Amino acid sequence: MRAERLFRALGLVDPALxxxxxETRRRAVPWRRWGALAxxxxxxxxxxxxxxGGFGGYGGGMPGGADSGSSGGDxxxxxxxxxxxxxxxxxxxxxxTFMSYAGPVMPLTTAETAAGxxxxxxxxxxxxxxxxxxxxxxxxxxxVTDAYVLRNSTGEDVTVTALYPFAGSxxxxxxxxxxxxxxxxxxxxxxxYPGSGSGGYQSASGLNVPYYTADLERLDSWEEYKLxxxxxxxxxxxxxxAPALDLPVTVYEFSDFAAPHEKxxxxxQSISFRIDPEKTRIFTYGIEGCGRDGTAxxxxxxxxxxxxxxxxxxLLVVLGEDxxxxxxxxxxxxxxxRGEEIDGVSCTVTRSETTLDAVLDxxxxxFKEMYVDEWALGLGESFDVLSSALFRRxxxxxxxxxxxxxxxxxxxYIEGRLDDVLGDVLSQERVIYLSxxxxxxxxxxxxxxxxxxxxxxxxxxxxxxxxxxLQGYDLATRLGSGLTFTSQRAVLDHAENVEVTQQNFGxxxxxxxxxxxxxxxxxxxxxxxRVKDP
Amino acid sequence: xxxxxxxxxxxxxxxxxxxxxxxxxxxxxxxxxWNVLRSREDSEExxxxxxxxxWEAIPPTRPGVFRVWLGQITRNLSLxxxxxxxxxxxxxxxxxxxxELEDCLPAPAGRAVEDGELAELLNVFLRxxxxxxxxxxxxxxxxxESVAEVAEALGCGEGKVKSSLFRSRKALREYLEKEGIxx
Numbered sequence: 001m002r003a004e005r006l007f008r009a010l011g012l013v014d015p016a017l018x019x020x021x022x023e024t025r026r027r028a029v030p031w032r033r034w035g036a037l038a039x040x041x042x043x044x045x046x047x048x049x050x051x052x053g054g055f056g057g058y059g060g061g062m063p064g065g066a067d068s069g070s071s072g073g074d075x076x077x078x079x080x081x082x083x084x085x086x087x088x089x090x091x092x093x094x095x096x097t098f099m100s101y102a103g104p105v106m107p108l109t110t111a112e113t114a115a116g117x118x119x120x121x122x123x124x125x126x127x128x129x130x131x132x133x134x135x136x137x138x139x140x141x142x143x144v145t146d147a148y149v150l151r152n153s154t155g156e157d158v159t160v161t162a163l164y165p166f167a168g169s170x171x172x173x174x175x176x177x178x179x180x181x182x183x184x185x186x187x188x189x190x191x192x193y194p195g196s197g198s199g200g201y202q203s204a205s206g207l208n209v210p211y212y213t214a215d216l217e218r219l220d221s222w223e224e225y226k227l228x229x230x231x232x233x234x235x236x237x238x239x240x241x242a243p244a245l246d247l248p249v250t251v252y253e254f255s256d257f258a259a260p261h262e263k264x265x266x267x268x269q270s271i272s273f274r275i276d277p278e279k280t281r282i283f284t285y286g287i288e289g290c291g292r293d294g295t296a297x298x299x300x301x302x303x304x305x306x307x308x309x310x311x312x313x314x315l316l317v318v319l320g321e322d323x324x325x326x327x328x329x330x331x332x333x334x335x336x337x338r339g340e341e342i343d344g345v346s347c348t349v350t351r352s353e354t355t356l357d358a359v360l361d362x363x364x365x366x367f368k369e370m371y372v373d374e375w376a377l378g379l380g381e382s383f384d385v386l387s388s389a390l391f392r393r394x395x396x397x398x399x400x401x402x403x404x405x406x407x408x409x410x411x412x413y414i415e416g417r418l419d420d421v422l423g424d425v426l427s428q429e430r431v432i433y434l435s436x437x438x439x440x441x442x443x444x445x446x447x448x449x450x451x452x453x454x455x456x457x458x459x460x461x462x463x464x465x466x467x468x469x470l471q472g473y474d475l476a477t478r479l480g481s482g483l484t485f486t487s488q489r490a491v492l493d494h495a496e497n498v499e500v501t502q503q504n505f506g507x508x509x510x511x512x513x514x515x516x517x518x519x520x521x522x523x524x525x526x527x528x529x530r531v532k533d534p
Numbered sequence: 535x536x537x538x539x540x541x542x543x544x545x546x547x548x549x550x551x552x553x554x555x556x557x558x559x560x561x562x563x564x565x566x567x568w569n570v571l572r573s574r575e576d577s578e579e580x581x582x583x584x585x586x587x588x589w590e591a592i593p594p595t596r597p598g599v600f601r602v603w604l605g606q607i608t609r610n611l612s613l614x615x616x617x618x619x620x621x622x623x624x625x626x627x628x629x630x631x632x633x634e635l636e637d638c639l640p641a642p643a644g645r646a647v648e649d650g651e652l653a654e655l656l657n658v659f660l661r662x663x664x665x666x667x668x669x670x671x672x673x674x675x676x677x678x679e680s681v682a683e684v685a686e687a688l689g690c691g692e693g694k695v696k697s698s699l700f701r702s703r704k705a706l707r708e709y710l711e712k713e714g715i716x717x
Contacts, residue, residue, distance in 0.1 A: 002639050002717045003632040004613065005649075009717075010675055011609045012653035015602035017660050021672035100708060138643050175712055263538055265598055288665070415665070423662060460637055460707050 016308050019266060020288070023334040096472055096502050096528050098457035099465075101220045103167025103429070104474040104524070106229070108148050108448060109481040111161035111239065116154035117440060119483040122147045123475055125454075126493040127529065139497060139531045141176075142473060144454040149447055150483075152440040163193075163235070164434045164450045165480060167225070170194075170426045172455065173385045179452035181436055188436040188448075192385070194394050195238040196401060197428025219429045222474060222524055229431065229480035238433055242393045243400040245356040249283075250323075252316040256348040259303035259330065266333035269345050270300035271316065273326040280320040283416040285363055286311030289334050290415050300336050303345055313366050317359055317418070359418075360399070364392040367422040386426075394425045467528070470501060474526040477518060488518040490525065496532075503527035537600040544592035551592075552585045559601050563608045569678025570612035570628045576619065580611045587611070605677070627678055635675060637703040644716035652717065659709045663702060670695050671702045 105123055126143040152158050166179055181188040219225060228234050252271070259267035274295045275282070282297065284290065288310075289300035304310045316323075330345020331337070368383060368391065383391070398421055440446045457472030459465045477488055490505050492498075492514040500507050505525050506516040518525060535554050543551035563584055567577035584607045597603035616628040647655070660668050669688060673679045674695075681699070685692045710717065 002642075003635040004617075005652075006635050006638060006717050007613060007628075007632060007675065008610060009649050009652040009656060010672075011606045012649060012656075013660060013672075013676070014657045015599035017657065017668060018602045018605070018672055018676055019599055020665070021669040021676065099704060140641075171712075263536065420664065427662065460704055 014309075016266070016302070020334060023289075096457075096467065096470075096526060098467060098470075098472045099459045100457060101222075102455050102457045102472070103219060103225060103431075104222055104476045104479070105144055105146060105454065106165045106167070106225075106431070106476045106479055107481040107483065107485075108146070108450070109163050109165070109235075109483060111163055111435070114150075114158065114160050114483060116152055116158055117160070117483065118151045118153065118486045120149040120151070120486055121488040122491060123489070124491040124493055125473055127498045127531075128494040129497065130453075140471070141453055141455045142471075144452055144473075146450045146452075147447070148449075149445050150438065150440045151445045151486075152442060154442060156442050158440045158442075160438050160440070162436050162438045162448060163239075164436075165229070165235070165431050166434070166450075166452060167219070167429065167431055168455075169197075169429050170386045172429075173432075176453040176455060178385050179434055179450045181434060181451075182447075182449045183436065183438050184447050188438075190434045190436045192387075192390060193238045193433040193435055194390065195234050195431045195433065196397055197424065197430045222476070222526075225431070225476070226479055226523075232480065234431065235433065235480060237397075238431075239435075242396055245360065245396050245400060247319060247356045249354060249356050249359060250318040251352050251354055251359060252318070252323075252326075253350045253352070254301070254314040254316075254347045255350065256346075257303050258344070258346045259305070260342065260344040261303070261305045264332050264342055265305070267303045267305075267342065267345055268300050268331040268334045268336060269303050269347055270298050270329050270331060270336045271326050271349075272296065272298045272329065273323040275323055276321065280318060280323065281416065282323075283317040283319065283359075283418050284315065285317070285418040286314035287316065287417070289336065291336070298336060300331070300334060302334060303330075303347075311366075311370055311419070313363075313370075315359070315363075315418075317356070319356065356399070357396070360392060360395055363418055363422065364388065364395055367419070371419075371423070391425060395422055398425055398428075470528040470530055472526065472528050474524065475518075477520060477523050477525070479523065485520055488520060489515060490518055491515040498529040498531055501528045501530055541592060541596060541600060544589065545596075552589065555585060555588065555604070556581075559604055562601060563604060565679075566605055566608045566677055567612045568627070569680070570609070570616055570631070571619070572627050573619070576615050577612070580608055580615055583611050584608045609676070609678075631675060631678055634699070634703065637700075638706040638710070639717050640707055640710040640715060642716055644711070644714045646716050652715065655710070655713060655715060656706075659706055662709075663705075667698050667702055670698045674699055 107121065108119070110117075122145075124145045124147070126145070127139055128143065129139040130141065146164070162183075164179060164181060168176065178190070178192070181190050219228070254269070254271075257269070259269070261267055268289070270289075275297060276295060282290075282299070284299060287299050287301045289298075291298045299316060301314055302308060302310055304312060328347070328349070329336075330342045332340040332342055365388060368388065386394075399418075434450070438446050438448060454473065457474075458470065459467040475490065478485065490507075492500075492507060492509075495507075495509050495514045498509075500509060503526065504522075505518070505527055507513055507527070535558065540551055540554045540558070543554060560581065563581045564577055567580040568574070571577050571580065584604055587607050588604060613628060660671065663671060666688065670684050673684045673687065674681070679687070681692050681695050685695045688695070
């Protein structure tokens, strides 16, 4: 029984994590954890998930897509995914609702107004089985080629900066790789412009934020992509200048750690102080614990012992009014409970004044070196596609979107852990633009081909919905594109390997219709396929 | 008595080690066993067996985090007992726990891995969860606590716990599939 094996394997996970799970409970007793803010977050997450998470999916505006996600209140809504009868079924006839949504194939656009240019588009899904690392052929995903013929009806050459948008996280890209772009058969030199990640923290910063991000918890449906991209602000933000985070901060750095680990394997160092949350905001790096009781704040970390994975760089970053006097105390473990104080825990605290930008400049390489290179936390390949400079930029953007003003409402990263922020840079779903130049000669044309491996939307195997085993693929015909399309065509290749179970394209595999012309007035097409047994 | 002192009792073959262990961690271990078995008699036996295993293992073992080490033994013993009882009658907490963990299982076509490697991958996955999400997941699937117990412990609503657990199970499945792992 596979679940039993997973249960037993969970028994072998890092004891520090297992301990931490209990400590979280113990911490809740002496320290009221973020009180009303946390409650607000729970509400926000719960509601956001109900409306947009898990059951967003296909069929924009269709009854199935909307109804299945919004039924009932909190308990009913959260129970729905676990209820075999309640998930996905209502959406099948009118559209398709998948638990994991991969995002649509989106159309090419240009940075400039492409006057005089028209475009013919052909999108091909190739369902030839892929070969996996274990050598077993398995069809999971499709090779998608999004091809364009750009025609120039003017008497002069037209040079444009083409932008090809695609959906995914940097982590996803470590699996699928970047789209490969050719212009007139030659590999194009591309530049990467990541858009902001999705998240529910729009306009929280109180700064004059000229950015756009989806006011959504997750990008789980076509409608969310549409909302995010259709007015062009998301793209403008992706292509624009990185925000400056030259806000002055005070940094407390902890070093020269010592603790009686022989006796207290989970020995913990705490730092306690009082602040006015309206005037001070705290960020941390390498610090695992935090708690709050009114204006009293307590941050803590397991004292590095050379065995437990723990960042050697530990910072408390103070934005706004400085923390003033603080108290250091050693504890038996991360609970930091009264009565469990111990001697022999010590560190050196170094105070310095700098800017948030400088802090990120320091943390980004450290995060990559520690989490990715040294600990190999499954994120390493992300940096195959993401340069250190882009990582730094994207981290800055994410922090910029986040609430940076003391006293401003916070609905994300409540504990202020910069480790979480940097991790999210890699795992957040976003739209990424590949930029490359295209010259379309006077009276002539240029061919652009964007080829990528597209992962499918799907339902989880044991959810017992009728979508289990289906792979969902969808297409946006004009979302976010300034090009004037004269035709669009959809093609299935190696269609003999699959059956199309739901769609609005018009394919008819039994009759051999594997290529269809699309209605340019229709902004969205979808299909679900099932791989045939070999 | 501190863990180190209790472990010293085991090393010295001092039978007070069992009593000290029971006094300090008996309630925790009974809770874990109960969550899996839902039977007082079976839970009692599993916890007693845990002490026996500890007695046999120390020395030479010197557990790092004693209560987690004990909890691991209790979990495994409880699951074994649940399996043997299952042939007689269905039920018990494990039925529900394993049913939920089914959600996390990747497609079976992936690469087979040893338990140690799988646990290491689970460590990676767990560290990528938020601290609260991780606590919810481990309280539910390591300690076997009910959703209501997790909610009470973390001071939040059951709906939030259910939602978090669902998303974590979904994320774990995605993660294991991305890693190409068979379970």
